């Protein structure tokens with residue numbers, strides 16, 4: 107039997123979007139050491155060099171990995187264990203916290219990216235409750251859903267881990283601000299008073315058609331910054347800016363993968379671009395990953411930052427409301443709208 111018959115056609119990517127059987131294995135996504143941030147006597151030269159590396163990576167790749175980031179390994183391991191325990195439960199247990207149009211956080215196994223189904227199951231939780239998003243001219247509150255008994259302490263572990271990710275996220279945003287020549291805390295205000303940050307647990311089961319389906323189809327992240335923990339299996343591919351080639355981000359133990367989202371692209375007026383990425387699945391091995399999506403408050407007006415504009419560098423985007431953008435994305439996911447999703451280029455000048 108050919109591969110075509112073994113998986114449901116809803117998962118099958120158009121030929122031009124299928125992964126090549128052997129993807130380019132290159133460690134070219136920059137690896138950046140954040141230890142200057144935690145040194146007792148910060149050396150200004152080391153900090154300056156760190157900022158320069160971050161800026162270069164954002165410009166050239168939109169993606170980089172960080173080590174010596176300050177997130178305790180034992181906490182990450184506990185989080186990874188809870189995620190494995192959660193997905194190992196019976197489907198009917200997981201369905202008790204299923205996400206739907208009214209409760210958009212929790213468990214979900216039918217996500218579509220660009221109208222093709224992803225070979226994955228996910229669990230989403232927000233860090234600040236309730237998460238508020240605008241909907242039909244009013245505000246909607248979104249609350250977390252936690253499984254009642256198992257895995258033990260899932261809620262506590264998720265919350266603790268989330269607090270660590272927030273800290274790391276702000277450190278990274280500060281470095282990015284400095285790399286753009288902005289005040290270190292330039293982005294802080296956008297994340298004060300109820301953000302729309304959330305964490306997703308991803309599980310990619312083994313797939314009998316790894317050359318036809320994708321764990322997550324090609325996409326860009328809509329928020330400000332994504333900070334991702336991937337396990338040792340590997341599968342994340344990044345579209346290299348220099349030649350459009352899909353590059354596998356080789357797993358580095360205990361590192362985080364960081365990528366610039368659409369909002370930073372707009373804030374920086376295209377100096378840093380949000381880069382397309384996707385996830386290849388594996389016939390033999392399941393894979394787990396945990397992205398933290400760092401998103402501003404729902405009422406943030408996203409637009410190029412004044413300080414970066416000049417007569418020779420006019421604003422490339424009109425302002426848009428982040429909460430409305432986010433809500434439209436979430437909704438189109440449920441309705442499987444055939445029309446194109448809302449995208450930042452719709453706000454291009």
Ligand SMILES: O=C(O)CCC(=O)C(=O)O
Nearest residue numbers: 308322336342385395397
């Ligand atoms: O699992 C991964 O490596 C990446 C997942 C991803 O890109 C996403 O959830 O937006």
Ligand SMILES: [Fe+2]
Nearest residue numbers: 325326327383
């Ligand atoms: Fe992504």
